[in-house]
């Protein structure tokens with residue numbers, strides 16, 4: 001028995017093992033050097049590097065006689081390492097020092113070396129499967145996984161080309177919440193790069209798929225790697241991986257999953273919030289009656305609005321409203337986030353940027369839920385798509401409305417084009433206004449300035465020529481749509497107030513993403529226009545709004561602002577300190593933050 005065990009050491013070729021270990025160690029240090037661009041900390045975390053080198057030595061020792069293994073290994077490693085590196089580089093912008101950065105990059109690199117080794121070992125083992133059906137099945141699954149890595153690689157690389165870093169959690173979340181039309185428009189807006197990426201995914205994926213099987217079954221044919229040694233290698237590989245700091249390297253994905261869970265919670269807590277509001281008996285409480293309208297804009301930065309000082313006359317109607325004594329244009333509004341869902345899930349609920357992490361989904365009613373509880377008839381009119389790949393919070397909030405008008409027909413057929421300009425909302429608005437209810441809240445969600453900008457306005461609004469002017473032309477049209485809405489609602493004798501704001505801004509040529517944040521992405525318009533009757537009855541509100549007109553605030557306070565205007569203030573969720581229509585508004589300029597990271601006071605245009 002002992003002799004048998006000792007014979008293992010006899011067949012062990014120490015010289016070969018030592019050479020392989022030296023090769024693996026230099027592979028790790030060499031690739032670390034290429035990724036870090038520096039000799040400093042090129043060995044990474046010593047314990048991690050040694051365990052990775054030992055694992056790789058074991059893999060190559062067992063498979064050493066197969067020359068093909070090295071080319072397969074190199075191919076898979078190249079596919080895996082680039083996104084890992086790009087994801088790691090995105091961390092450079094988040095304030096990590098070099099020491100931490102080097103740890104993350106080297107650990108990410110070693111994870112890629114191990115993943116590639118495991119894929120290689122599994123590929124070779126699959127080619128040993130005797131049953132041809134089973135072999136085809138296993139090889140297909142394996143090829144599919146490699147293809148997914150490949151798509152991931154293209155996605156991250158295309159993103160990094162555009163934004164200079166790998167995608168953050170917020171960007172990945174936004175990507176999964178876009179529907180097919182938006183994804184298509186995104187590809188178009190990327191120009192050649194988008195087409196090339198699609199071509200590669202569509203054409204190369206099947207080739208990768210087929211070649212993986214071909215390689216498995218024809219080129220490699222060996223019994224050298226037994227099932228038992230494969231299982232052992234997978235266990236050891238996973239143990240080494242477990243030690244690496246992957247949580248940081250793949251942080252974006254963890255963050256995206258976390259957001260998804262929060263949003264799922266918000267949907268699941270619908271009944272809990274309804275119960276809670278029922279118990280408060282808010283329908284007995286007094287609030288303002290009449291017609292209130294909230295218009296949600298999309299991707300509009302005030303930097304391109306003449307009413308905020310832009311040189312082109314993009315907002316003639318809003319500029320003319322500055323003479324209207326009941327029209328209050330806030331001078332320094334910002335968005336709390338720079339993506340639609342992140343921003344609207346705070347604006348439309350009692351959650352705010354500061355407290356969102358500490359509040360559960362059952363504690364933050366939406367503006368629609370609270371208005372329903374006070375006895376308002378609520379109407380939601382949207383020219384945006386109802387569903388992304390997943391149901392987004394704004395859709396869940398809209399679903400609580402008494403009346404809903406989903407005007408974007410692409411909901412059902414996932415067609416390629418948005419077929420209606422925003423003025424399509426007017427006819428549904430007419431239906432909402434014809435209702436007999438004495439308390440009405442109408443929320444209108446426009447497609448606004450969402451890319452592609454030239455899809456957002458009819459030809460008659462192409463006032464300025466050239467592709468660079470599409471955005472400005474779309475703002476000119478948006479101004480016209482706002483006038484149509486205002487004309488329709490202000491004629492209604494029950495009209496009290498109209499609020500307009502944008503979910504976030506837009507940086508031309510970049511778009512809106514937390515990964516390449518600029519203040520232009522957060523500088524939004526925010527105005528409130530009230531009726532003469534409302535102004536007469538609420539002199540204190542007008543006075544408060546005028547005194548707060550030049551104070552900065554973020555659009556996550558929309559909930560409190562609408563509660564303030566409608567006098568739905570007797571509930572425990574309303575905070576007068578967040579309400580710019582209240583004399584108790586008390587947010588200090590130095591406390592106004594965007595994405596919990598950027599201070600409004602640091603805005604160069606503040």
Ligand SMILES: [Zn+2]
Nearest residue numbers: 299339340503
């Ligand atoms: Zn948006």
